[in-house]
Amino acid sequence: MKHVKVLSVLLLLCCAAMAQYKVPAIDKSPMDMIYYPINYPVLKIQNKVSEPLMARIIYSRPLKNGRSVFGELVEYGHIWRLGANEATEIELYKDVKCGTETRLKKGRYTMYAIPYQDKWTIIFNRETDSWGAFQYDPKKDALRVDVPAQKLPEAAEAFTMQFEKDSTGINLAIVWDNVKAVVPFNFQNN
Helix, strand or coil: CHHHHHHHHHHHHHHHHHHHCCCCCCCCCCEEEEEECCCHHHHHHCCCCCCCCCEEEEEECCECCCCCCECCCECCCCCECCCCCECCEEEECCCEEECCCEEECCEEEEEEEEECCCEEEEEEECCCCCECCCCCCHHHEEEEEEEEEEEEEEEEEEEEEEEEEECCEEEEEEEEEEEEEEEEEECCCC
8 A cells, every 4th residue: 555655646746747847949040960971871771872971060050030141140250150059060980181182080070160251261170069159269170271152143041061072072062141162072092
């Protein structure tokens, strides 16, 4: 009988705790993940992988929501986390040549950018698991590379990152509003 009373009390406490639990609201800037090879996890379960896993990026996707993005929301000449919320992270599964000659060792990095009207400085930083760019430390930079910024004829509502294959390697296209910056990667012959 004593055990029944104890179980009844525990059941009531559990029910009370469950009744008070609230599911968190959906984030305004949902997190997303991209791979190279593109759609790697799907290809893997379908046994259609033709290239080894080379890179994965985890990032949040803010929306334009009628705002002027570059030069206002994202200030020119200031460090930016490349998205929203947690700073964007890239994991490289192989050494890579980024830009023309600069090598970046395989590993996990936080990615930042310093946008300007005509170019962006892309930064790969060794400090990971950070929120925003509030504690960005340039002493922990592994690599900085300048890439051109180009105007697009049409604005993208959601901040987007995607890998694109070309004849010399892989490009990481970073698109938001009416701006696109492309970071070249070459995983071949490292």
